[in-house]
């Protein structure tokens with residue numbers, strides 16, 4: 001096990017009706033800017049609950065943080081926040097609203113253009129931020145990460161600021177999710193766990209078992225929550241899987257990969273494909289490409305997650321990858337580039353970008369532009 005320092009300061013407020021607790025969490029007298037996406041919260045009653053809970057606060061609303069939040073939109077929010085002298089942010093929505101608001105929280109404390117901060121990669125001088133999460137997937141509600149896009153240049157990069165001070169997770173607000181977003185959320189959570197698990201075995205028994213617990217939970221609940229989205233207990237489990245999948249708890253002292261995500265971000269940047277859908281395509285291709293390197297862990301994963309114990313090692317590895325791809329397919333997601341109408345030109349462009357950026361992803365920094373190309377070839 002590697003050395004680590006762990007601290008996760010986000011207060012989780014979980015359960016039915018918990019949005020009403022909001023006012024207790026925001027210090028009195030704060031000038032609050034509440035940020036939203038495109039309006040789903042108006043249809044499912046979340047907006048009314050938030051408004052009711054914030055009675056008595058000085059509130060400014062900012063609407064229109066889109067999926068894969070764009071710097072072009074976030075600059076407007078930062079400008080408005082500066083004008084209103086905002087000193088507390090409340091993000092109400094999915095990962096995109098939360099991520100966008102993390103950049104706003106940094107941008108409010110920065111004199112220059114907020115895209116500088118994205119290129120810098122991190123900025124910890126921020127206005128405090130709370131969240132009401134409406135979509136289980138990203139873990140953004142309990143981590144310090146964000147992913148910000150730039151429309152003008154079709155770029156998408158990770159950015160790190162501070163953790164939300166608190167996050168309210170009421171599973172009933174997820175009942176209105178479109179099935180496609182549930183599918184993408186399951187795939188995203190599954191791949192977050194993979195990025196922290198599928199490296200080398202024997203680093204930590206505990207991290208392995210926790211990660212495997214999340215895989216098993218997702219596989220167990222997926223058929224039902226894809227069928228219908230209003231089962232409280234199942235959606236509650238899904239929500240907690242997503243949070244625990246990317247809040248640092250399963251990453252203690254172990255190596256992490258993240259190459260699938262970095263390749264997936266390019267597919268979103270170039271084609272607008274939903275984040276979880278990119279991962280369902282890239283992960284199987286990545287595992288096929290790196291199966292020698294990840295051999296021992298793939299065998300453990302095959303046996304413990306999919307019960308694969310028969311056949312040669314080669315057969316068991318192939319079967320483990322095939323079962324993973326079939327799982328994504330069972331969610332109704334595409335698992336090959338062709339199914340998403342993505343062709344050779346995109347592969348060339350990603351290789352070009354990665355060569356220019358001199359990337360080296362993966363747990364051993366050996367997923368270079370050339371390896372990423374092989375991964376994409378194996379996603380055809």
Ligand code: NZQ
Nearest residue numbers: 037038039040067068094095096134138140145147176177
């Ligand atoms: O904008 P509104 O109208 O709210 O609609 C949203 C949006 O269209 C809708 N939605 C959200 N909650 C809903 C709902 N519709 C009905 N009922 C509800 N309860 O769903 C659509 C997608 O929302 P979005 O926030 O984009 O989805 P998600 O939570 O999957 O976030 C994706 C973004 O997060 C980044 C991704 O790259 C992507 O940009 N990620 C952030 C991470 C992090 N912060 O740690 C890690 C992840 O790996 C990921 O990269």
Ligand code: ZN
Nearest residue numbers: 138188192261
């Ligand atoms: Zn993700």
